[in-house]
Structure formats: structure tokens, C-alpha cells
Amino acid sequence: MPGQRLKSIGVWCYAIVLYGFIFLPVGVLVLFSFQDGRLPIMPFKGPTLKWYEAVLSDSRLMDSMINSLLVALSSSVVAVFLGFLAAYGLARSYLPAKGFQRALLTAPLTVSYLIIALGLLIMFNALGVASSLWTIGIGHVVINTPLCFAIMYSQMGDHQITIERAAHDLGASDFQTLWLITAPMMMPSILASFFLSVTFSWDEFIIAFLLSRFDVTLPVEIWGMLRSGLNPKTNAAGSLVFLISVGLLILAELLVFRKVKKQ
Amino acid sequence: MTATVEIQNLSHRFDDFTALSDINLTIDAGSFAVLLGPSGCGKTTLLSVLGGFISPTQGRVLLNGEDVTHVEPAKRATTTMFQDYALFPHMTLLANVGFGLRMRGQTRRARNDRAMEMLTLVGLESSANKKPHELSGGQRQRVALARALAVDPDVLLLDEPLGALDLKLRRQMQDELKAIQRRVGTTFIHVTHDQEEAMAIANDIVVMNAGHVEDTGSPESIYLSPKTLFSATFMGETNVLPGRVTTINEAQVMIDTSLGPVSTFRKSDVNGDIVVGDTVQVCFRPEHVHINHPATENLQSLGKATITDHAFFGSHQRCQLLAADNQHYTAHLPQTSPVPRDADVGLMVDRGSIVLLKKTR
Numbered sequence: 001m002p003g004q005r006l007k008s009i010g011v012w013c014y015a016i017v018l019y020g021f022i023f024l025p026v027g028v029l030v031l032f033s034f035q036d037g038r039l040p041i042m043p044f045k046g047p048t049l050k051w052y053e054a055v056l057s058d059s060r061l062m063d064s065m066i067n068s069l070l071v072a073l074s075s076s077v078v079a080v081f082l083g084f085l086a087a088y089g090l091a092r093s094y095l096p097a098k099g100f101q102r103a104l105l106t107a108p109l110t111v112s113y114l115i116i117a118l119g120l121l122i123m124f125n126a127l128g129v130a131s132s133l134w135t136i137g138i139g140h141v142v143i144n145t146p147l148c149f150a151i152m153y154s155q156m157g158d159h160q161i162t163i164e165r166a167a168h169d170l171g172a173s174d175f176q177t178l179w180l181i182t183a184p185m186m187m188p189s190i191l192a193s194f195f196l197s198v199t200f201s202w203d204e205f206i207i208a209f210l211l212s213r214f215d216v217t218l219p220v221e222i223w224g225m226l227r228s229g230l231n232p233k234t235n236a237a238g239s240l241v242f243l244i245s246v247g248l249l250i251l252a253e254l255l256v257f258r259k260v261k262k263q
Numbered sequence: 264m265t266a267t268v269e270i271q272n273l274s275h276r277f278d279d280f281t282a283l284s285d286i287n288l289t290i291d292a293g294s295f296a297v298l299l300g301p302s303g304c305g306k307t308t309l310l311s312v313l314g315g316f317i318s319p320t321q322g323r324v325l326l327n328g329e330d331v332t333h334v335e336p337a338k339r340a341t342t343t344m345f346q347d348y349a350l351f352p353h354m355t356l357l358a359n360v361g362f363g364l365r366m367r368g369q370t371r372r373a374r375n376d377r378a379m380e381m382l383t384l385v386g387l388e389s390s391a392n393k394k395p396h397e398l399s400g401g402q403r404q405r406v407a408l409a410r411a412l413a414v415d416p417d418v419l420l421l422d423e424p425l426g427a428l429d430l431k432l433r434r435q436m437q438d439e440l441k442a443i444q445r446r447v448g449t450t451f452i453h454v455t456h457d458q459e460e461a462m463a464i465a466n467d468i469v470v471m472n473a474g475h476v477e478d479t480g481s482p483e484s485i486y487l488s489p490k491t492l493f494s495a496t497f498m499g500e501t502n503v504l505p506g507r508v509t510t511i512n513e514a515q516v517m518i519d520t521s522l523g524p525v526s527t528f529r530k531s532d533v534n535g536d537i538v539v540g541d542t543v544q545v546c547f548r549p550e551h552v553h554i555n556h557p558a559t560e561n562l563q564s565l566g567k568a569t570i571t572d573h574a575f576f577g578s579h580q581r582c583q584l585l586a587a588d589n590q591h592y593t594a595h596l597p598q599t600s601p602v603p604r605d606a607d608v609g610l611m612v613d614r615g616s617i618v619l620l621k622k623t624r
Contacts, residue, residue, distance in 0.1 A: 159347065162347055163352075165345070166343070166349035168336050170363035171414065185353060
């Protein structure tokens with residue numbers, strides 16, 4: 001019995017350390033966003049909402065947040081669209097060197113964002129394309145398309161082939177089958193890759209930093225704030241970013257995983 | 264609607280495997296035909312060719328005399344009921360059944376009315392707004408049938424649709440399929456490897472083996488006078504006794520076998536090509552075997568035999584008999600007849616039910 005007890009204490013300690021390790025940094029960040037003082041350091045004084053007020057009334061910060069949302073949503077729509085068509089094409093048709101093509105499509109997942117950003121930067125310079133939200137968006141499509149492709153390709157099962165056949169058999173054209181049958185059947189993985197893609201784009205820094213100029217995204221703006229030293233306002237901005245990420249997660253849970261469970 | 268299906272000189276190869284070789288077949292309009300054969304015999308490939316999912320290497324498929332060999336499934340007057348039902352998981356039953364009509368540009372109201380009518384036909388009208396995952400296997404089956412019939416096809420192709428159901432449900436669905444087929448009058452072509460299922464539902468059975476057609480005909484004719492040994496052994500059980508024809512006269516054929524001389528009635532329609540000296544298989548079904556029966560004109564004696572095994576099957580008793588040639592023969596004896604174990608019995612067979620098959624392959 002004492003052995004059992006010791007074991008359960010051990011398990012509890014392990015769990016506390018593990019969760020602490022993962023969530024303490026975020027906890028500290030959120031906690032000191034309520035700091036009633038000029039520095040986000042111990043001891044905690046407060047709470048106050050004045051830093052949130054400062055964030056929400058900072059037009060540069062708010063603009064960058066809107067930029068981030070714009071880039072995240074639109075680049076994800078494009079990435080999901082491209083990834084879906086690639087997955088469909090690869091899963092359903094006879095293509096030369098299928099395995100190689102699949103590897104080629106997923107290869108960018110293994111390349112560091114820095115390399116991708118540098119490549120894009122050099123290319124845009126050579127083409128004379130000025131850095132803007134568009135270039136950031138293109139960068140995010142580049143990094144998210146392979147991810148979306150990989151998720152959706154893994155979910156294109158053979159059992160769906162008969163279902164698509166049945167649709168053809170009942171008179172549907174290829175496009176009708178894709179739009180009315182395949183896409184709705186794939187909806188859980190389409191949504192999953194969309195939300196994952198939005199989350200990745202939302203807090204992506206390196207590409208956004210290297211490919212932006214006047215209009216910047218939120219991570220770049222926060223980085224700019226950090227250069228002038230630690231400040232509870234930065235914590236408040238970070239907490240908002242975190243809050244929105246959590247919101248996305250909950251939305252994905254409600255929309256995607258509930259659906260999967262039901263089916 | 265309904266249509267005659269004609270298959271002419273059809274062959275299909277997958278790389279270097281011949282799945283179908285030179286098939287010629289006519290299936291009458293409004294009949295319930297069953298393609299019967301062991302797995303790998305090409306029956307599903309043939310069905311896919313009929314449905315338009317496979318373009319055959321050679322030959323033609325005619326629907327009501329019109330060549331549809333290379334017409335795509337969407338433009339063909341056939342629909343398929345798939346083995347795993349292939350219902351659209353994200354749609355209600357009503358939308359599933361109405362899908363084909365939606366593709367034909369019918370208004371929502373018209374197609375919903377028709378879909379409801381089809382769901383009523385299969386007894387699922389109260390579940391119209393459910394999704395497929397809320398249904399049992401047998402119910403999904405019915406939805407698949409309703410969906411395939413909703414577009415009023417000329418020919419309905421059924422790809423082993425009852426394979427996944429338990430025995431009781433399968434029997435029930437067989438009866439339902441038959442009743443529905445009679446009601447709608449569409450030509451049904453059903454694929455199965457289960458000979459009992461074939462006999463339960465078919466007007467016409469097409470026995471297939473290794474890519475070619477072995478035998479065609481009504482269940483009775485295939486069972487009682489099979490044209491090949493494969494057909495005889497696949498459609499139910501049969502005893503095979505090899506022999507050589509010694510005499511043929513107007514009424515009888517005499518065969519010399521390992522169990523002595525056997526004489527059968529001559530059936531000119533089926534035995535037309537048998538001549539004296541041919542090596543033949545004398546085939547008789549277990550239920551045509553009798554033991555210790557007083558000799559009559561219609562019984563052929565096969566000498567003495569010993570019962571080595573015996574089991575009670577309810578409607579009959581199944582016995583294994585060891586005959587004088589050291590071979591085992593199967594008999595189905597009446598429920599109540601005495602079965603003397605390990606004693607010599609007289610082995611007899613109904614002369615009229617003997618089938619003579621020329622050894623070909």
C-alpha cells in the first residue's frame with residue numbers, strides 16, 4: 001500500500017510539472033498583462049485593465065491585428081483550396097511518378113521558414129514585387145499548402161471512391177461530384193486544415209517580418225514593441241493573441257471534431 | 264422502364280490477366296438475372312462493364328439494341344447498387360434518394376415527391392430526414408435500392424448487395440428484392456457467389472467460371488440438367504461417377520462405370536452430342552440416392568455400399584457412403600428413414616435424374 005501511494009504521488013507530481021512546464025509561461029504572460037505598474041516583473045500588483053485599454057486604443061497595434069486576420073483568413077482559404085485540389089488529383093487519378101509528386105508537395109514542410117522567406121524575398125526582389133500584405137499572404141500560402149495537402153490527402157480514403165462512383169452513376173458530372181459529394185464528405189479535414197492553417201499564419205513571424213514593409217502583421221508589431229523593452233502592454237497584446245488562438249481552437253473543436261464524432 | 268441487355272463477344276484483360284473471355288449473353292427485358300460464380304470468376308468485372316465503369320478490351324454491350332459499350336456511367340440507363348451501399352453520408356435519406364433526379368435537373372418538389380415515393384416502396388418513409396449513419400445495415404441496403412431505382416433506370420445492377428447481412432435478414436431482403444423487381448419491372452442483374460441466393464431470386468441464372476459463361480438458364484434447368492461439370496458442382500452438391508458410353512439406343516444410354524454398368528434414359532436435347540466410346544461423367548444429386556429400396560424400372564443399382572458417416576439436417580439426413588470402387592458418395596435420405604451404420608446397404612439412384620456430362624476440360 002505505501003508503494004501504491006508513493007506511486008500515485010509520483011504520478012501527480014509528474015502531471016503538475018508537465019502542465020506547469022507547458023502552461024506556466026503563458027500563465028505568467030497573461031497574469032502580468034494585468035500588472036498595475038510599469039514593468040511586467042514580480043511582485044504582482046493589480047489587477048488593472050489599463051494595458052488592455054492601451055492596446056485597444058493603439059491604432060498601429062489594432063491595424064496590425066486586422067492585417068493579421070486578413071492575411072490568416074485569406075491565405076488559409078487559398079492554401080486549403082490548392083491543397084484540396086492537389087489531394088483530390090493525386091488520390092483519384094493516374095499520375096506519373098505519384099510517390100515523387102506527393103513527396104515534392106509535402107517537402108516544404110521540412111524546410112525552415114527562414115529559408116522559404118529568404119527565397120521568396122530574393123524572388124520578389126528579382127521580379128520587382130514590393131513587399132506588402134500580399135507578399136506575406138503568398139508566403140503563408142507557400143508554407144500552409146503542403147500542410148493542408150498532407151491532412152486532406154491522408155483522409156481521402158478508398159471507401160469514398162465507391163461513393164463518388166455512385167454519384168457519377170446517378171448522372172453527376174466530375175465537377176458536381178467534387179462539389180456536392182467529395183468536398184462535403186471531406187468537410188472535417190477541410191475545416192481541420194483551414195483552422196490549423198489560420199493558427200499557423202496568425203502567429204507566424206519570420207516570413208511576415210522579412211516580407212513586410214509598411215503594413216505589418218501582429219507578431220511583427222509585437223516584436224517592434226519588445227525592442228523598446230518589457231512592458232505590460234506587450235503582455236496584454238500577447239494575451240489577446242493567445243485569446244484569439246484559443247477561440248479558434250474552440251471553434252475548430254465545435255465545428256470539426258463534434259462532426260467527426262457524430263459520423 | 265426496362266431493357267434487354269445483350270453482350271456480344273465481350274472480353275476484358277487487366278494487364279496480362281484475362282478477366283472475361285468471349286462472353287455472349289442475352290438477358291431479357293424485365294427479368295431478374297443472377298451472375299453466379301466463385302470469387303475471381305469475372306462476374307463483378309462483367310457488372311462493371313455493364314455499368315460503364317470499365318471499358319472492355321473487346322466486344323459490345325447493347326441496351327435495347329443500342330450500343331452503349333463506351334458510354335460513361337452518368338449517361339447510361341443503368342444504375343448500380345454497390346456492395347457497400349455507397350450512400351452519401353452527409354445527406355438525408357430524402358436527399359440521397361433524390362440525388363439522381365437533382366442531377367437530371369428536376370425541381371426540389373418533384374424530386375422530393377419521387378424520393379418519398381421510393382422510400383415508401385422500401386418501407387422507410389418515416390426515416391426520410393435521417394442520415395445514413397443512423398440506420399442499420401438492412402435499412403441502408405433499402406435506401407441504396409430506392410436511390411438506384413428513383414431515376415427509373417432500364418437496368419439495375421446489384422453488386423453482391425446482400426453479402427454483409429446476416430442470414431435471416433438476407434432471406435428477407437431476397438424476398439423484398441424479388442417483390443420490388445416484379446413491381447417495377449426493371450431488368451435486374453444481380454451478382455452473387457451464393458447459389459442458394461441465386462435460386463431464391465433469379466428467373467435466369469448465368470453460371471460463370473474463370474472469365475467465361477459455363478451455363479445459363481432457369482434455376483430448375485441449371486440444377487436438374489446442368490450443361491457442365493462446373494455448373495453441376497457449383498449449383499448444389501453432386502456425385503460424379505466417371506464412365507464410358509458403351510451403347511446408345513432410342514430410349515437408353517448404357518455406360519460402363521467403376522460401379523458396373525449403368526443405364527439412363529436418353530435425353531436427346533441434352534445428350535445429343537454423346538456417342539459410343541465417349542468418356543462421360545455420370546452425375547446424380549444426393550437427394551436422388553436411395554438405399555435398400557426394392558428394385559424398380561426407374562432405379563439403377565450401384566451395388567453395395569457402407570454408410571461411413573451420417574448427420575441429421577432437419578429436413579433430411581445426410582450420409583456418406585463408401586461404394587465398391589472405394590469412393591465416397593453423398594446421399595440425402597428422408598428424415599425418418601432408418602440408417603444402418605457400418606452395414607452393407609444397396610445403393611440405388613433415380614435413373615431419370617442422372618445427368619451425363621461429356622468430359623471436356
